[in-house]
Amino acid sequence: MIVTAAPPRSPRHALNDGDLRSLLLIRHFERALLRLFEQGVLSGTTHTCLGQEYIPVTLSALLRDDDFVFSNHRGHGHFLARHPDPHGLLAEIMGREGALCGGVGGSQHIYHRRFLSTGVQGESLxxxxxxxxxxxxxxxxxxxxxxxGTWGEGAVYEALNMASLWRVPLLVVVEHNGIAQSTPTSAQMAGTIAARAAAFGVRHHHVTSTDVGEIRDALAPLVDAVRAEPSPLVVEFATHRLGPHSKGDDTRPPEEIRRAQESDWYDRHAETDPERFARLDREQRELVERVVAEVSARPLSRPGGAA
Amino acid sequence: MTRVSEHLNQALHDLMESDPSVHLLGEDVSDPYGGAFKVTRGLSGRFGSRVRSTPLSEGAIAGVGAGLALAGDKAIVEIMFADFVALAFDQITNFAAKSTSMYGRPVPVPLVVRCPTGGNRGYGPTHSQNPQKHFIGVPGLSLFEMTPFHDAGELFSRMFGLGRPCLFFEDKVLYTRQMYRTDDLFRFELVDDVARVYLDGAGRPDCTLVTHGGLVHRTLDAMRALLLEDDLICELLVPAQLYPVPHLPGLEDAPHVCVVDDGTEGGTWAAEVATALYPRLWGRLRRPITLINSADGVIPAAPHLEREVLVQADSIRAAVREALS
Known part of the structure; x- marks a missing residue:
């Protein structure tokens, strides 16, 4: 089995308040969703990004307003890191007034400004x-x-081939959490992502750190090159999913889940900077609680007039 | 005298000249090859990187076209043989078509996927099909087909004007026929979207046939034989828009209606046309609408076998005679 969980260690770069807020907003938003499901308040399904929040938060500072962001089924963090609008996102997930897409798209199908998510694996590439x-x-x-898991789809290879041939500014961010729904990577992927990228002549960068500042420093010149050359780039994050694929469907052995938890950023940041962390943690938790209360009380959404 | 393929080529030249936001992508579309059926000849030399020969990746070609459309441009995607559009089914139905409405507000996706269809050329089971029926009833998707009577430039404008993805079917045999020509016995006129082909000076026809562009000439051959040898007068309606089924004019007085469809039997375009007509004509019809389709089978390569599967003039004639007997 390929163990992709990042090694636990203290963050080398201090997080600024904005990044820490963003991380905590996503964490509390996702936790709130799982609670709402347990209460039977939400319909359908959801895919939380618990443990992976630092990836879109890292990327958010490297992206410009005129960049397009394509997200997938596990996209709440991608959205909130780019557009801190938990009201609109929760309203979309709950089908309430103020929903980003009128409640038609739900958790997996969001189109807001230049952010777009779809629910079919590989389709967006x-x-x-x-x-x-x-x-x-x-x-x-x-x-x-x-x-x-997306690397099982042929669309990924067709797109990488064209992106490389035509030298387009495409940044592919791979959240390699070692498990595709319930299937470990070792049972669904032969070879490596790095070798796949190399086969298409596409630059590949592997990230094992969970330190926002450190990753940003490494990625900044690479992302600049994507824009300037232009050329495609695959950035592969070795990350870990703390929660289930969707809800209550985690079949991993307890030691594996424990290993994922050990590399979580949350406790490490709490220990490094306890006072500030506790303050912002409470702030974002309470913010999400207010968002839940407010959005839950709204009337049902109607498509057509959404943002 | 302009062949349909030349007419389409000119329409693409005019479109790309007049609208710099239009891109064209497909396999082998660039010069000097100019597409498997030469419909894109001369475009790459004239319009540079707006015309791209692509890898053999129908799914991604359709996706790239949708991406260009999403980013504010317009895209024409050529699928070399319509059979291969199956490889782009996800991009067309799950992304391009759905995106027009799944985000809670209208999202324009000006994308036209050109699909050369049809048999009678001996290309065999995977290069001869009419896959129109597989795309009927997909929310957000419209289907059009080239006919010898409709101006292709106007059709491209209409399709892009809809702001939603369209499949545009072009019969491969039709490419070699002349535009705006019928037969010395028949004339045609356009009534809104629909071409009406009729016997000049004749009164009420015995049967009104409805078909799509690729079957026009086989149907006209059948109409000629029915007139000269069976003394039956037929009229023909040819819509360029296949789905949603448009209004078909003048059927209220038709003694009989027959829909001719080159797709194989089962879940057909012909049945969709009949479904649209029954409520409108109920009470006036003297007998059920006749549906003529290709057989429920693969399309063989050998000409004598292929002929037996596909709709032919003699099978149309036989079906009309039987219905009216």
Whole structure:
């Protein structure tokens, strides 16, 4: 089995308040969703990104307003790191007034400004390549989040081939959490993501750190090159999913879940800077509680007039 | 005298000249090859990187087209043989078509996927099909087909004007036929979207046939034989828009209606047309609408076997005679 959980260690860069707020907003938002499901308040399904929040938070500072971001089924963190609008997102998930997409799209299908998510694995990469083709030369890029499981889809390879051939500014962010729903990577992927990228002549960067500042420093020149050259780039994060695939469907052995928890950023940051962490943690937890109370009380959404 | 393929080529030249936001992508579309059926000839030399020969990746080609459309441009995607559009089914139905409405507000996706269809060329089971029926009833998706009577430039404008993805079917045999020509016996006129082909000076026809562009010439051959040898007068309606089924004019007085469809039997376009017509014509019809389709089978390569599967002029004639007997 490939163990992708990042090694636990203290953060080397101090997080600024904005980044810490963003991390905690996503963490408390996702926890609130799981609670709401337990209470039977939410319909359908959800895929939380508990443990992976630092990835979109890291990326958020490297992305520009005119970049396109393509997200997937596990996209709440991607959205909140780019657009801190928990009211709109929760209203979308709950089908309430003020929903980002009128309640039609729900958790997995959001289109807001230049952020778009879809629920079919790999589907977004060809679309992102088309958008990047249009953006080439403008300095903007298309960023697409995918998982390790997504590499089973042929669309990924078709898109990488074209993106490399046509030199388009496409940033592929791989959240490799070592498990595709219930199937460990070792049972669903032969070879490596690095070798796949190399086969298409696409630059690949592997991230094992969970330190926002450290990762940003490493990625900044690479992302600049995506824009300037332009050229595609695959950034693979070795990360870990703390929670279940969706809800109550975690079949991993307890020691594996424990190992994922050991590399979680939350406790480490709490220990490093206890006073500030506790203050912002409480602030964001209470913010999410207010969002839940407020959005839950809204009337049902109607599509057509959403943002 | 312009062949349909030349007419389409000119329409693409005019479109790309007049609208710099239009891109064209597909396999082998660039010069000097100019597409498997030469419909894109001369475009790459004239319009540079807006015309791209792509890898063999129908799914991603459709996705890239949708991406260009999403980013504010327009895209025409050529699928070399319509059979291969199956490889783009997810991008077309789950992304391009759904995106027009799944985000809670109208999202324009100006994307036209051109699909060369049809048999009678001996290309065999995977290069001869009419896959229109697989795309009927997909929310957010419209289907059009080239006919010898409709101006292709106007059709491209209409399709892009809809702001939603469209499949545009072009019969491969039709490419070699002349535009705006019928037969010395028949004339045609456009009534709104629909071409009406009729016997000049004749009164009420015995049967009104409805078909799509690729079957026009086989149907006209059948109409000629029915007139000269069976003394039956037929009229023909050819819509360029296949789905949603448009209003088909003048059927209220038709003694009989027959829909001719080159797709294989089962879940057909012909049945969709009949479904649209029954409520409107109920009470006036003297007998059920006749549906003529290709057989429920793969399309063989050998010409004598292929002929038996696909709709032919003689099978249309036989079906009309039987219905009216």
């Amino acid at each position: 060809p679309v992102a390549t088309g958008v990047a083709l249009k953006l080439a030369g403008t300095g903007a890029l298309a960023c697409a989040y995918i998982g390790d």
